[in-house]
Structure formats: structure tokens, C-alpha cells
Amino acid sequence: MTATVSTPQSGHSEDLLALAASVLEQATGAEQVEVLLSRASSTTVKVYEGEVESLTSADSSGAGIRIIRDGRLGFAHCGSLDPTVLLETLREARDNLEFAEPDQWNGLAQPDGVEVVAQNGWSDSVVAFPVERKIALALELEQRVLAADSRITGIRSTAYGDAWGESVILSTAGIEAVDRGASCSISTQPLARVGEETQTGFGYDSGRVPESLDLDHATAEAVDRATRLLGAVKPPSARMTILLEPRLAISLMGIVSGMLSGESVLKGRSPFGERRGEQIASPLLSLTDDPTRSESIGAEEVDGEGLACRSNLLISDGVLQGFLQDSYSGRRSGSASTGSAVRGTRSLPGVGAQLLVMQPGTRSFEELVSSIDLGLYVNSLSGMHSGVNSISGDFSVGADGLMIRNGSLAEPVRELTLASTLQRLLLDISEVGGDFEWLRGGDGACSLVIQDVSLSGA
Amino acid sequence: MLEESTIQRVLAAAASRGADFAEIFAEEKRSSSALLDDGRIEELTSGRDRGAGIRVVVGESTGFAHTSDLSEAGLIAAAETAASAARGSGTGTTIVDLDRVNAPRPNLVRIMPGDVPKAKKVELLLMANEMARAEGAAITQVSARYADSHRRILVANTDGILGTDEQVKTLFSISAVASGDTGMQTGRESIGRSVGFELFDTYEVGDLARTAAQRAITKLAARPAPSGEMTVVIGPGGGGVMFHEACGHGLEADLVGKGASVFAGRLGEQVASSLVTLVDDGTMGGEWGCFAIDDEGRPAQRNVLIQDGILVDYMWDGLRARAEGRASSGNGRRQSYQHLPMVRMTNTYLLGGTSTPDQILSDTESGVYISHLGGGQVNTATGDFVFGMTEAYLIEDGRITEPLREGNLIGNGPGVLTSIDAVGNDFAMGGPGTCGKDGQGVPVGDGVPTLRVASGLTIGGTAA
Numbered sequence: 025m026t027a028t029v030s031t032p033q034s035g036h037s038e039d040l041l042a043l044a045a046s047v048l049e050q051a052t053g054a055e056q057v058e059v060l061l062s063r064a065s066s067t068t069v070k071v072y073e074g075e076v077e078s079l080t081s082a083d084s085s086g087a088g089i090r091i092i093r094d095g096r097l098g099f100a101h102c103g104s105l106d107p108t109v110l111l112e113t114l115r116e117a118r119d120n121l122e123f124a125e126p127d128q129w130n131g132l133a134q135p136d137g138v139e140v141v142a143q144n145g146w147s148d149s150v151v152a153f154p155v156e157r158k159i160a161l162a163l164e165l166e167q168r169v170l171a172a173d174s175r176i177t178g179i180r181s182t183a184y185g186d187a188w189g190e191s192v193i194l195s196t197a198g199i200e201a202v203d204r205g206a207s208c209s210i211s212t213q214p215l216a217r218v219g220e221e222t223q224t225g226f227g228y229d230s231g232r233v234p235e236s237l238d239l240d241h242a243t244a245e246a247v248d249r250a251t252r253l254l255g256a257v258k259p260p261s262a263r264m265t266i267l268l269e270p271r272l273a274i275s276l277m278g279i280v281s282g283m284l285s286g287e288s289v290l291k292g293r294s295p296f297g298e299r300r301g302e303q304i305a306s307p308l309l310s311l312t313d314d315p316t317r318s319e320s321i322g323a324e325e326v327d328g329e330g331l332a333c334r335s336n337l338l339i340s341d342g343v344l345q346g347f348l349q350d351s352y353s354g355r356r357s358g359s360a361s362t363g364s365a366v367r368g369t370r371s372l373p374g375v376g377a378q379l380l381v382m383q384p385g386t387r388s389f390e391e392l393v394s395s396i397d398l399g400l401y402v403n404s405l406s407g408m409h410s411g412v413n414s415i416s417g418d419f420s421v422g423a424d425g426l427m428i429r430n431g432s433l434a435e436p437v438r439e440l441t442l443a444s445t446l447q448r449l450l451l452d453i454s455e456v457g458g459d460f461e462w463l464r465g466g467d468g469a470c471s472l473v474i475q476d477v478s479l480s481g482a
Numbered sequence: 483m484l485e486e487s488t489i490q491r492v493l494a495a496a497a498s499r500g501a502d503f504a505e506i507f508a509e510e511k512r513s514s515s516a517l518l519d520d521g522r523i524e525e526l527t528s529g530r531d532r533g534a535g536i537r538v539v540v541g542e543s544t545g546f547a548h549t550s551d552l553s554e555a556g557l558i559a560a561a562e563t564a565a566s567a568a569r570g571s572g573t574g575t576t577i578v579d580l581d582r583v584n585a586p587r588p589n590l591v592r593i594m595p596g597d598v599p600k601a602k603k604v605e606l607l608l609m610a611n612e613m614a615r616a617e618g619a620a621i622t623q624v625s626a627r628y629a630d631s632h633r634r635i636l637v638a639n640t641d642g643i644l645g646t647d648e649q650v651k652t653l654f655s656i657s658a659v660a661s662g663d664t665g666m667q668t669g670r671e672s673i674g675r676s677v678g679f680e681l682f683d684t685y686e687v688g689d690l691a692r693t694a695a696q697r698a699i700t701k702l703a704a705r706p707a708p709s710g711e712m713t714v715v716i717g718p719g720g721g722g723v724m725f726h727e728a729c730g731h732g733l734e735a736d737l738v739g740k741g742a743s744v745f746a747g748r749l750g751e752q753v754a755s756s757l758v759t760l761v762d763d764g765t766m767g768g769e770w771g772c773f774a775i776d777d778e779g780r781p782a783q784r785n786v787l788i789q790d791g792i793l794v795d796y797m798w799d800g801l802r803a804r805a806e807g808r809a810s811s812g813n814g815r816r817q818s819y820q821h822l823p824m825v826r827m828t829n830t831y832l833l834g835g836t837s838t839p840d841q842i843l844s845d846t847e848s849g850v851y852i853s854h855l856g857g858g859q860v861n862t863a864t865g866d867f868v869f870g871m872t873e874a875y876l877i878e879d880g881r882i883t884e885p886l887r888e889g890n891l892i893g894n895g896p897g898v899l900t901s902i903d904a905v906g907n908d909f910a911m912g913g914p915g916t917c918g919k920d921g922q923g924v925p926v927g928d929g930v931p932t933l934r935v936a937s938g939l940t941i942g943g944t945a946a
Binding site for chain 1: 516519520522523524525526527528529530531532533541542543544545546547548549550563564567568569600601603604622623659661665666667668701707709710711737740741742744820822856857858859861863864866867868869870887888889890891892893894940941942943944
């Protein structure tokens with residue numbers, strides 16, 4: 025087995041497919057084998073005080089091999105595309121399956137005839153962008169942020185980053201999928217200081233064309249976030265309405281989508297497992313997982329098992345419509361994969377949302393603010409990993425933000441927590457904003473107004 | 483892993499455009515894991531990674547490149563990429579003499595996990611599943627995970643250092659779901675140490691299973707956590723997460739140097755109650771965050787950060803130490819050869835005091851007792867931090883009473899540290915943790931005795 029593996033700049037994945045095919049040739053009659061191969065290149069430029077702090081130039085590659093025989097599953101991965109290492113990895117996966125217990129539902133994804141919606145994830149302009157201009161972009165962003173406001177006294181880090189790569193999935197079940205993508209981003213983390221007090225901000229933009237990265241947007245966002253909390257105090261405890269901007273609304277929707285994974289349902293870990301067709305959220309909320317939306321930078325052609333991505337309606341007018349499935353959970357639950365397998369080379373596929381899209385309401389962000397007598401406009405949430413339990417539904421997070429008083433943004437507050445349960449938060453949504461935007465992470469989101477949340481403070 | 487002469491030629495290539503410092507970090511890592519879920523051994527996974535990262539420092543700028551090709555040609559190509567990224571403008575042809583770092587191994591590994599039959603690892607999972615389910619019919623789901631890793635590293639640099647280390651880790655974790663009229667609750671327990679399979683000579687997976695299951699069952703009867711500021715007593719062991727967030731990250735020299743820490747400029751000052759002596763110690767044999775050398779080749783050290791409430795020192799990596807003309811404190815760590823090192827904690831713990839845990843409790847009229855913590859997060863610039871409570875109870879009249887549901891607590895580092903008014907004599911280390919910073923995860927340990935925070939912590943519950 026020999027293969028010449030070039031860098032992804034070549035822009036064609038035939039060599040990766042040939043390499044994957046040479047691994048599949050090793051499959052014995054009784055084995056189902058799936059090979060995922062990937063390679064990527066990336067650059068990160070960090071600047072600090074007008075100088076390049078670090079410049080990282082990286083090429084990486086990896087492979088994940090899944091084998092199923094007699095209902096037993098084995099997996100192994102490696103950080104290399106060396107044909108010898110791939111063969112050893114195949115042997116490891118084969119050895120691992122001996123110790124797993126048989127499961128009649130184990131199996132690879134079968135081609136299901138769903139057509140791929142073509143996406144344009146590749147970008148020659150990212151690959152061709154010269155290093156000197158990457159550095160210049162980061163330095164210019166740093167300078168703009170520093171000049172934007174006298175209270176900005178420093179910047180922890182300002183960076184330009186890009187990555188491009190490709191992956192292929194080939195299996196004995198007849199799956200053959202190629203995925204290629206490229207993107208770039210800029211980010212900055214300024215510090216605002218007045219007297220002894222320091223606050224931090226964050227600004228970001230991403231895209232597929234370096235020249236179109238929006239420095240003005242990143243600067244304004246970073247400076248506004250860093251300065252608007254200056255003077256923040258700890259507020260008294262109260263129950264109140266909170267306003268989540270699209271970026272934070274989608275992080276809540278992300279947790280909810282995890283509770284709608286078919287795997288969680290099968291294993292009795294979803295509080296919504298038995299509630300299909302029921303009202304689980306305010307009638308104002310509709311949520312879809314739709315990786316086929318070409319307007320989004322997060323659009324994908326195929327899922328982690330090589331099946332075509334498709335649109336899956338999760339919640340419509342507050343009513344639970346269905347769950348996300350990969351091939352295993354689809355088969356075991358008596359339905360089918362919804363094209364929702366997510367994975368990297370180092371792990372087996374699992375079920376997950378890929379590109380969440382909220383259905384917008386009608387009113388602007390300003391109108392939402394003016395409709396709230398007393399509430400909190402949330403600036404940031406912390407501890408989403410330590411105080412949110414998607415099985416029990418308990419929800420308790422740290423937060424800061426601006427109070428809303430009589431329909432206007434008022435004083436900044438910090439060192440507070442927000443608590444409820446995930447089940448109640450969904451039902452307590454009192455408005456979905458008309459301020460739909462494609463977030464820089466890919467999801468499509470709107471602001472959310474949620475009533476009756478416990479704010480703990482002084 | 484690499485010939486000394488190869489290393490010398492690669493360093494020479496890295497420094498060929500002129501460099502103040504050049505380094506090669508090579509790594510070879512094998513890992514294996516087995517997962518039980520839904521009553522069945524679901525998957526066994528093996529992983530292997532090897533490669534090298536090459537760093538070139540010119541003035542304030544660092545160039546970095548990495549490769550999975552450990553041949554001399556592959557390494558030299560990466561060295562040239564790193565040199566060009568550092569944008570040096572001089573020339574250099576120096577071949578450095580390399581001196582082996584003599585760092586004591588923090589402990590001996592008795593049973594290499596790779597030598598243990600997979601069937602034995604699987605057996606542990608099956609037993610844990612059975613024991614957890616035997617705790618009661620309320621236990622409706624169990625998952626358990628066994629994992630081990632064997633990491634060999636080599637670090638050499640133009641200061642003439644050549645160090646190697648071999649780091650073996652073994653981990654076992656179990657999660658249980660309990661179901662009742664009040665819905666579902668979860669309980670988790672884990673043990674992880676920088677040792678081999680002999681871990682299971684000291685720890686019974688059955689005990690871990692029972693603890694996880696009982697945690698879930700207890701919470702079925704839990705009431706909503708209170709909302710607002712209260713006195714908090716933290717039990718021995720895992721409470722170290724609080725110090726990791728309240729001040730650990732804020733004492734990392736890279737954040738301090740950029741003015742992104744509330745502890746910047748406070749050396750020699752009283753930053754905590756005089757009961758607080760906080761140590762970061764990479765030498766602790768067998769602990770999750772221990773090693774012989776850090777990922778810059780510096781031997782592990784025991785560093786006192788806060789002594790009797792006075793801030794003694796920050797934690798340092800090579801780059802930040804070099805700029806200050808001082809020695810690294812052995813805190814330069816990285817997730818893998820694909821990452822640049824930065825200042826990271828190792829095993830961070832609070833030294834024990836004189837009070838007995840009973841005294842501390844009976845002396846607390848009302849408050850919250852936390853016996854198991856989840857993760858946490860901090861904004862080092864403001865000092866505001868959160869941490870999760872995954873097993874907690876009300877304290878009423880000096881006694882532990884009702885269980886509470888999960889939630890986060892929030893506080894401000896300097897405020898909380900000065901409000902610690904009791905430290906127990908029952909020091910214990912906590913469970914294994916993974917600390918995340920700027921996208922890199924590294925294994926860390928922590929420990930505390932029973933302690934009390936009189937004020938400054940707000941419980942993020944829903945009950946009035």
C-alpha cells in the first residue's frame with residue numbers, strides 16, 4: 025500500500041480517497057469498515073503592543089477507523105496519514121472490537137439517496153493570502169481598538185487565524201464523501217481600565233475572504249463590550265425578565281438541541297424523550313437544525329458519517345417535532361439517520377446539531393428593550409459547563425450585563441447568577457426578536473426575552 | 483526518541499536566521515479507552531500521536547511550526563518554517579552542546595497500562611455498572627469510562643538543555659442517572675492519577691460506583707438551592723477548584739504581565755486571610771498534574787504562591803521568566819506538540835489548618851455545605867469567578883441538613899480569599915481535572931481541607 029499525500033493546497037482529494045480505499049481493501053468479508061482521513065493547514069498570528077507575539081504555521085493530519093463485525097464495534101485513531109501507521113491503526117481497531125459487547129443495532133451509515141446540497145466552503149483567497157498581510161491585518165486591528173476609546177488601556181491578545189483542509193469518508197457500506205473548507209478570522213480582547221477597575225471585551229469576525237473581514241465591526245464590538253461594564257456593581261437579588269442577544273440565545277438553544285439528541289432519548293437521558301408532539305416551549309419559539317443554509321459560514325454538505333446534511337425541524341410554535349439521529353440511534357429507534365452525526369478523526373460519531381436556525385419574531389432589539397420595565401440585558405454568561413445539567417434540567421450560570429429600567433438600558437451589573445430550569449426557560453420565553461442574524465460561528469439567531477428568571481446578587 | 487546529533491542539527495536550522503532561543507519539543511503519545519453505557523461495553527478506542535513542535539524566539543516574537551514527521555528532513559523543514567515565522571534577520575550557525583536535565587521522576591509506574599489485557603479493563607467497567615445499579619431501582623442509567631495514556635516527551639533548546647520524561651496516567655469515571663417523581667438527577671465520581679494500572683490496587687471501582695449512584699439518588703429529594711450570598715463550608719478534597727479559579731489563573735505570569743489579572747502589582751501584599759497558604763506543586767508523586775520536567779524541560783517544582791495570606795510569587799514559564807531575568811518556576815506546559823507552551827498550574831492546593839471539620843460546621847449557624855464541586859471559570863481581569871456544586875446541603879444550626887439541587891456559585895477572587903475564616907486539619911486531594919486556557923487542555927490536580935468562606939460567595943439558586 026503506497027500513497028503520496030500532498031498538502032491540501034492541491035485542492036483535490038483523489039489522493040486521500042485512494043489512500044482510504046487502500047485501507048478498505050484490508051477489510052475481511054465479515055467486516056464493515058469505515059475510514060475517515062483528514063488533513064489541514066492553519067496559521068495563527070498573535071500580535072501584542074505593535075509586534076508579532078507569535079506566528080504559528082501548522083500542518084496536521086489524522087485518521088479514524090471504525091470496524092464492525094458480528095455487531096461488535098472497534099475504533100482507533102492516529103495523527104498521521106502514513107500508510108504503515110494507518111495499517112497499524114486498522115489492526116488496533118480490529119483488536120478493540122474483540123472486547124466490545126455485540127449490539128444488533130451497530131452498523132455503518134447506509135447511503136440513503138438524499139441528495140447533497142452543494143456548498144461553497146472552499147476559498148482560494150484564504151490559501152493564497154500572504155503572511156505579511158495576515159500580520160498587517162492583526163496589527164491594524166490592534167491599533168484601531170487602542171485608538172477607539174481612551175479607556176482602552178491594553179489588549180490581552182489580537183489575532184488573525186485561518187485554516188483550510190479536507191476530509192474524506194469511505195466505507196464498505198458504499199459511503200464516499202469529500203468535504204473541503206477554508207475560513208479565516210480576526211479577534212481581539214481589549215482591557216478597559218478606569219482607576220483600579222478593569223473590564224474585558226471581545227470582538228470577532230470570520231469569513232471566507234480575508235479582505236472582507238470587518239475590522240470596524242470587531243473593533244466596535246470589542247470596545248463596546250469592554251467599556252460598557254465599567255462601574256458595574258452587584259445588584260440585589262430579584263426575579264426578573266432577561267434579554268439574551270442572538271449570540272447568547274443560541275448558546276441556550278445549543279444546550280436544548282443536545283437534549284433533543286436521539287441518543288440521549290434512547291438512553292433515558294433526555295427530559296424531553298417522551299414528549300414529541302407536546303408543547304415544550306413558548307408558542308413563539310421555532311427552531312430548526314439546517315446545515316444546508318448556504319448563507320451561513322457553518323453550512324456543510326455531509327455529516328460525520330458521510331450522509332447528506334438536511335433540514336430538521338426540532339421545535340415548531342413551541343411543539344416538539346422530533347429528534348436528531350445518527351445512523352445508530354436512527355436504526356435503534358426505528359426511524360432513520362437525520363444526517364446529524366458529528367465527529368472529529370479522534371472520536372466515533374455522536375449525535376449533534378450542526379447549524380441551528382431560530383425563526384425570527386417581528387420587533388427590533390431596541391423595541392424589545394423599550395418593552396421591558398425592569399430586566400437584565402445580559403452581556404456574558406459563565407459556567408455554562410458547570411451549572412447547567414441537560415439531564416435534570418437544572419440551570420444556574422454566572423452573568424453580567426446592563427439593567428433595563430423603564431424601557432431603557434441602565435447601570436451595569438456584575439457578579440450575579442441567573443437560575444431556572446431549562447424546561448421553564450423554554451416555556452417562559454415571552455418574545456423572540458425580529459433581529460435575526462447569521463452569527464460568526466454559523467448559527468442563525470434572534471434575541472430572546474425570558475420572564476421570571478431568578479437573579480442572585482447581593 | 484531522537485538522536486542527539488539530529489537534535490543539534492535541527493536546533494542549528496531553527497537558529498539559522500538568528501535567534502535568541504530555539505527549542506524542539508518531541509512527543510509520542512499512546513492512549514486507550516473503553517466506554518460502558520446503557521448496560522453494555524459500547525466501544526474500545528486506541529489512539530496514537532507523534533510529532534514535534536519547533537519554537538524560535540527572536541526578541542519579543544515567537545515563530546512556531548509543528549510536524550508529525552520525525553525524520554531529520556521533516557524536522558529541519560519544520561525548523562525552517564518556524565525560523566521564517568520568527569522573522570529573524572541575522573545568521574547563526576551555532577551547534578549547541580546539550581546537557582541532560584537530571585530531574586527526579588515523581589513516582590514509579592508499577593504496571594504499564596499497555597501491558598494489561600483489555601479484558602481486565604472491561605471487567606472493571608462491568609463491575610462498576612453492576613455496583614451502581616445495585617444501589618437501588620432509582621438508578622436508571624449508568625455510564626463508565628476507563629482511560630489510560632502513555633506520553634513520552636523530549637525537550638532540547640539552544641540554552642543547552644536536553645530533557646526527557648515519560649508520563650503515564652490512568653483514569654476511571656462513572657456517571658449515574660437516578661429517576662423519580664421529581665424527574666432525573668445525576669451523580670458522578672472519578673479517580674485519576676499519574677500512575678499505571680496499580681491505581682486499582684488502591685481504589686475500588688465499586689466505591690466510586692456507589693458514591694456516584696448515591697449522589698444521584700440523594701438529589702432526587704433535593705430542594706432548589708437558595709439564592710443570594712451565604713456562608714459556605716467546602717468539604718475536603720475537590721474544593722481546590724475554587725482556588726484554581728479564585729486566584730490560580732490570576733497568578734499566571736502571562737496574564738499578570740499583560741495587566742489582565744486583579745493580582746498584578748500585588749506581590750508582598752496581603753491578598754488573602756492569614757489562614758491561607760496556597761501551593762502549586764508539580765512534584766507531588768502520582769498526582770494528576772505531576773511530572774519530572776515541564777514541557778519546556780524545566781524540572782517540576784513546589785512553589786508557594788501565597789504564604790499566610792501574603793502574595794509571594796506568580797507562576798512562570800520560560801518565555802515570561804526570560805523577559806524578567808529570572809528562572810522559570812516549572813509551569814511551562816502545553817496540550818501537545820501542536821501547541822505553544824504557556825503558564826499553567828500543576829497541582830494547586832491549600833495547606834491544612836488547625837480546626838477540626840466538626841468545629842467548623844458546628845460553629846456555622848446557617849449556610850451551605852458543598853462536598854463535591856463541578857468545574858469553574860474565571861475572568862482574571864475582574865477576578866469574578868464561578869464554580870459548580872454537584873453535591874451540596876443546607877447547614878442549619880451547625881448541622882448538615884437537606885440536600886440541594888445543582889448550581890453555580892459566583893464570587894470575586896480577592897474578596898473571597900480574604901473572607902476565609904476557618905481552615906480544617908483534614909487536607910485531601912481532589913479528583914482529576916482538565917484545565918482549559920486559550921483552547922489548550924492540560925491535566926491538573928487540586929486539594930483542600932475543610933474550609934469556610936464567611937461571606938462573598940453568592941449561591942445561584944432559585945429559592946428565595
